[in-house]
Amino acid sequence: MVQSLRKMPLYIVGLLLLIFTGYPFVYMISTSLKDKSAFFEEPFAILGSIELGNYADVFQMGLTRYFLNSILVSVAAVVAVMLIAALASYPLSRMNYRFNRALFLLFISGMMLPIHATLIPIFKLSQNMGLYDSLLALLGPYIAFSLPISIFILTQFMQEIPKSLEEAAKIDGCSHFGIFWRIILPMLTPALMTVFIYNFIHLWNEFIFALVLVSSPENMTLPLGLQDFYGEFSVNVPGLMAALTLASLPMLVVYLFSQEKVVKGLTGGAVKG
Amino acid sequence: METAEVTRRSETTRVVASAKKRNIRKAVTIGLFTAPALIVYLVYVVYPILSTLSYSFYSWDGTSDKTFIGLENYVQLFNDTIFWTSLTNNIWVVITSVFVQIPLGMIMALMLFAPIRGIRLFSSVYFLPFLMSTVAIGLLWVYMFDPINGIINQLVNLLGFENVAWLSDENTALIAILLVVVWQFSPFYMILFKAAMVGISEELYESAQIDGANARQKFFHITLPLLMPTIVSSSILAIVGSLKAFDIFYIMTGGGPNHATELMGTYMFKQAFINFNMGYASAIAFIMFLIALIVTVLIQIVDYNRKKKGAF
Incomplete structure (x- = not known):
């Protein structure tokens, strides 16, 4: 008592x-x-x-389209980032050369960068490349801004893989690409998982690039679409809440099924082990 | 001929030549591995920053020809009271992050180790806010802060106070949004602290127990000092993140009412994409970059000295 x-x-x-x-x-x-x-x-x-009528309304207003757009652009960007970042992390963490440190710092410094500092030039660039107002316009900035954290996570992980493994492979006549594909990449799976979860959730929720680079409803991603709903639904609170619930649902479901992985992924390189 | 010459070379030059060849091969390998990342990064990060700097010396509406005006944008910026308001608001976000979010995150993490029932469920729920998209969070809380139908005012009434027009009142809008920022990010720090707390050896507490230490002494003499590195790294993340704040403010108030919640980010966005003062907006953006750069360098220097001294 x-x-x-x-x-x-x-x-x-x-x-x-x-x-x-x-x-x-x-x-x-x-x-x-x-x-x-x-x-x-x-x-x-x-x-x-x-x-359940609110949910039907929300689907009628085009939420499915936003979902598909978000999935498409997030998955495409994350898969590209995983490959590109893993490639770049290999020499950064396992080879000695003169610009190694400088290059690493250049990539890593992107983590502190305010997106606003690149916004106008990227907006102009997407117009000049004829990509403005398309999902493709988002792909470049999404990949570029996911690189710093991904390279940070992957280099840390790669440094811990013992060198003896690749030396054995080198003696067997394996090239660097061979070592990368056959030895390093398969061992990298847990780190790639972290990279995937971290970047996917961040891109899924990304707002400012979408706001600046996309304008027509059929190309909007989920966060942008929600903001658009807000304008139209401002008196229909239950309808808006249905949209918010649906938009949050995928993350909540994934979290329920693999809490530890999501937590580890979301905290990125900050939590080791 | 070629081969004949090569064979005539002395042993040493041959070694040098093959080393050179190996170096070139190595450079090519490194180049091929790094090129994709480097190209994307140069196009979408490095070049835009340099462009922003150059745009900031022009008067430009984004479509017609640029006019070079030197440092005029910066002079104007330093005399712009709205810019100073937004910088101050950014600093408030930093202060709240460091002095409210981080302590709250620590308390939440401590709770995860509390010997009470249902704590597993609690810990799952505590993390939820961090999973939601910022746009969704902003919209949800707009309705929670609704002057008439919102739950917050319901609570305020319950405590015997008058309704407050949270987001449309200049005096309360910033506080209201900061509360939402705390709600969103505290779980993140909770996880960082939880990971650090798991790493603290149980033996330390046991021997403190034997020495007759109470719970408070254990916290202040064991837990807190050992959490210092996490507190430092959380503060770095909080400061750098706060300088970049945008989404939640843009969604909830758009920087209003009367710039009471304006941030450098929202102000830059409005100048660029609503007023089409691209030159002026570039100046704001470049100042944001400089502030982030200076803060990062300062943090690195402080951190370096701290580690050199061997403190925590």
């Missing part, structure tokens, strides 16, 4: 934090299930009527 009384403050803090972090999700989902009149009558009722 005394023991459990002593723990009271812990329970209180724990519950307060639970409400603080969790309540907005409860509000979002419960609102998305209300019809408009129910929302105005009882905006805070958690379990009331269950009305």
Whole structure:
């Protein structure tokens, strides 16, 4: 009894934090299930009527298109980043040459870079290349801005692979490309997983490049589409909440099924091991 | 002929020649491995920054011809009260990140080790905010802060206060958004601290127990000092991240009301893509870059000295 009384403050803090972090999700989902009149009558009722009509509305307004666009551009960019970053990380971490350190710093310094410093030239560049207002316009900046963290994660990981392995391969007449493909890349899988999760989630949520480089609804990614919905749905709160719920759903589902991987991936190089 | 000459060469030159050949081969290999990343990076990162710098010396609407005006954009910028407001607001984001988010993240991480029931469920929920897209978070909280229908004012009423027009009141808009920023990022720091806490040896606590230390002493004499490296690296991430803040502010208030929540990022965006003052916007963007650069270099110097001293 005394023991459990002593723990009271812990329970209180724990519950307060639970409400603080969790309540907005409860509000979002419960609102998305209300019809408009129910929302105005009882905006805070958690379990009331269950009305799936809002979700149908949201799909009718083109959410599917935004989903597909987001998946397409995020996956394409992340796959390209995984390959390009792994290639660049190989000499950066396993070969000695004069510009090694400088090149590494050049790539890594991209992590602190404010995107705004590149925004106008990239906007002009996409116009000049005829890519403006297409998903392709997003691909270049998405790859480029995912490189720093990816190279950071991959070089750290590659440095820990023992050199003896590739020396043995070299004696067997393996070229650097051979070593990379047959020895390093297969061992890199956990690090590539981290790179994939980190960049995918960041690109899935990316907003500012999409805002600047895409204008027509059929090319919008999910965050941009949500913002567009906001303009049209501002009086239909349950409809907007349905859109927000759907947009958050993929991440939540992935998180539920592989919490540890997602947490590790999202914290990127910051958490080792 | 060629082969005859080669055979006539002395042993030493042959070694030098083959070393040279090997060096060229090595350079080609390195080049091939690095080229794809380097090209993308040069085109989309390095060249744009240099372009931004050069645009900042022009008066330009983005489509017609540029007019060179030297440093005039910068002179104007330093006399622009909106720019100073936005810089101040950026600093508020930094301060909140370091002094609210990080301590809160630490408390959340400590809670994960608390001997209470249901803590596994708690920890899963605590992380959720960090998974949501910033745009979705912004839109969700706009409704939570709604003056009439929002839950926040419901709470305010419950405590016996009048309704507050959170996001449309100049005095409260910044605080409201900062609360959302805290909500979004505290879980991230929680994870960093959790990882660090897992690494602290149990034996330390056991021997402290034997010496009769209480929970508070254990925290201040064991946990906190050992978390110092994490506190430092979290602060670096928080500072650098805060200087880049944009999405949540753009979504929730667009920098308003009356620039009360303007950031360098939102101001630059408006100047560039709404007012089409591309030259002026480039000057703002380049200042943002310089600030980030200076802060990063300063942090590196401080960090280097700290490590050299062997402190934590």
